[in-house]
Amino acid sequence: MEFITKDQSFLDQKPLASRRSFFLLHLITIILLLLVSPSSGQAWDGVVITQADYQGLQAVKQEFIDPRGVLRSWNGSGFTACSGGWAGIKCAQGQVIVIQLPWKSLGGRISEKIGQLQALRKLSLHDNNLGGSIPLSLGLIPNLRGLQLFNNRLTGSIPASLGASRFLQTLDLSNNLLSESIPPSLADSTKLLRLNLSFNSLSGQVPVSLTRSSSLQFLSLDHNNLSGPVLDTWGSSSTNNTSPSLLRVLSLDHNTLSGPFPFSICNLLDLQDFSFSHNRISGTLPSELSKLTKLRTMDISSNSVSGQIPETLGDISSLTRLDLSQNKLTGEIPVSITDLKSLTFFNVSYNNLSGPVPTLLSQKFNSTSFVGNLELCGYSVSTPCPTLNPPPPSPEKSSGRNLSTKDIILIASGALLIVMFILVFVLLCCLLRKKPDKSKAKGAEAGPGVAATKTEKGGEAETGGETGGKLVHFDGPMAFTADDLLCATAEIMGKSTYGTVYKATLEDGSQVAVKRLREKITKGQKEFENEINVLGRIRHPNLLALRAYYLGPKGEKLVVFDYMSRGNLATFLHARGPDVHINWPTRMSLIKGMARGLFYLHTHANVIHGNLTSSNVLLDENNNAKISDYGLSRLMITAAGSSVIATASALGYRAPELSKLKKANTKTDVYSLGVIILELLTGKSPSEALNGVDLPQWVATAVKEESTNEVFDVELLNDVNTMGDELLNTLKLALHCVDPTPSTRPEAQQVMTQLGEIRPEEMAEATTSEPLIDVPEASASTSR
């Protein structure tokens, strides 16, 4: 699927020169506003709104129902209509060129009088509650370029007159209640680039004119009631074939289309995503499909396509998803499919395929991709392929798995090596423990485990008063001894300014995270203990609990935390698989968790975090946010604190005033929180270069330029459609948190309260029972 921001502004596509003249005009308006006193009405000629447009807007307002009073500003004599005073209106030379009022809860209908706005270029009223039909008069507006009315309740048919808009580029009427057939005249708009009529009740055939369009790049007609054979005229320009089709996305899913598979699809050389699942298409797949060298996804599931899977599909190296399930395909799965290195989704289940599944495919995809083919074999233990020739004599094969003797020896010796390694390791540790004085002190930090580095004698239990170390537990379920800790097998998870973090597995199999603090920069023992005794008492569901600390006889300091197997937010967000989508409810619950944790830290624990980044926010099994690393700066000498600040700055989480201040406070923490919220909204990492500006600046600029929709992570587009207000309000809140002026920023408590208003708790709870992670094929069909 190609995700494109729906609200793209056609203005951006205007030649630079005319954009500049718009700008100049605007400037002149402002200058006039400053120079001319309001009484001298004459001087406004050409700048104040024209009479026709003024009346047009008044008529439009009259037929809207405006429960939120968004249009209250459309009042008075229209003096300010064209100078930014009227919500959602932009003008040029006193004529309205843009009406942009998405997500405003507008009801009522769109007045036919809108046709009076003869200079209108863009009408964007998506995500409202508008009913009634689409005004015929829109087709009489000569310069209309963008019409975005998706996510409303418009009824009736699509006016054929729209085809008369010669410059129309984007027509998105998706998710309304439109019925009757698609007017063939739509293809008369020779600039039409994006046509989205999905999720309506349109019937009749797909007009032949659309299949021949030489301008369309995106065509979505899915989820309608279209019927009849799919014409075989794709990409054949009606007059000549000098202008090849530019179609990139073609989606016809969930209709009742019939007839044979259209071979002419193979003419659409730019095609990237192509789907017509859930129809009644028959016929066979042409081998010429391999001409589609840019094809990434192909979904023809739930049809009646028969014949063999063409071997040439293996030549489409760009293919990432191939769904042929629930058809009537026969023959074997071509081995060539294994050449598709980028393939991440493959489904041929419920066909009539036979023979063995190519080994590479059965390794990459599990049996749910192959089931329902009675004569297909070799894709799971329960579907062994019948052996035609007697197997070559080889006693080791009796297990039924294809392991040669050599393999088995290799595996066995590998396993042995590992076992021996662990044994040696544990033995070493326990031996050394018996001989305290032979400890090797430091220098072994990067060793495979805590144990290796901590060979000194571990004092017993709580305050092991002997010459050895000292282990102190804070409340919690863990009951390990110093020996347990020091003998644990450990692997390095990461390093930071403060030290190295290990995942340690204790004897009983439980796991803890152990941070070995860098001795050079930690405070002296007495001060250290004072501070850590404060941190160890902090308990909150959104703060990672500090469970224990260990002071070694040589001054080593280990700090023990709960181990979070799901890792940190940065990895969760930026380093996940291509098929893992994180929906808005999940992101919002993470944001709320962080806000609650920070609030508790600031007000109840009286601790400043000082280094809040998405890598310091961990996730538990239920995807609850757990802030970690809080207050660690208190355990360190001051010089260490500033080096952490420097790191945070490099990562883009540092409040600007810290360059002078050097000392973190609640407002600098809120700034960091704001950056993480922006990270979750945009999907962008603050360390990414964004044309030389940081993430907050980038977002602020985009919002100013009114391309707010382009700010959001493409993955959230479905959520933008359904929960747009929530996303927008969270964006506003985040921008408030990253305000350059510290006093303007809210406190964590206000952030928490406002988040509760944006998405009330019952709602949030209702959605936690949903799967936290959307798989794309599911989200596409359930998003409405």
Ligand SMILES: *[C@@H]1O[C@H](CO)[C@@H](O)[C@H](O)[C@H]1NC(C)=O
């Ligand atoms: C018109 O609306 C503006 C903005 O909402 C408001 O400040 C002004 O008082 C209104 N004027 C009239 C005449 O209602």
Ligand SMILES: *[C@@H]1O[C@H](CO)[C@@H](O)[C@H](O)[C@H]1NC(C)=O
């Ligand atoms: C068409 O609209 C639907 C529903 O609004 C959306 O899911 C889909 O991504 C859109 N397709 C294109 C190509 O814009």
Ligand SMILES: *[C@@H]1O[C@H](CO)[C@@H](O)[C@H](O)[C@H]1NC(C)=O
């Ligand atoms: C879809 O179209 C068929 C005729 O082609 C009609 O019988 C059926 O009622 C329509 N369904 C809907 C949901 O409009």
Ligand SMILES: *[C@@H]1O[C@H](CO)[C@@H](O)[C@H](O)[C@H]1NC(C)=O
């Ligand atoms: C071919 O079609 C293009 C675009 O439709 C048009 O500009 C061109 O004049 C046509 N050429 C001929 C020879 O008809």
Ligand SMILES: *[C@@H]1O[C@H](CO)[C@@H](O)[C@H](O)[C@H]1NC(C)=O
């Ligand atoms: C499946 O294919 C076999 C031949 O491979 C054929 O004999 C059988 O009738 C087919 N079954 C169906 C349900 O099409």
Ligand SMILES: *[C@@H]1O[C@H](CO)[C@@H](O)[C@H](O)[C@H]1NC(C)=O
């Ligand atoms: C098979 O793979 C699919 C997609 O990768 C996954 O959703 C499903 O849980 C897997 N099923 C089993 C039984 O492993």
Ligand SMILES: *[C@@H]1O[C@H](CO)[C@@H](O)[C@H](O)[C@H]1NC(C)=O
């Ligand atoms: C393949 O398609 C079948 C039928 O639609 C479905 O039950 C199965 O879960 C799918 N397998 C994968 C891996 O998506």
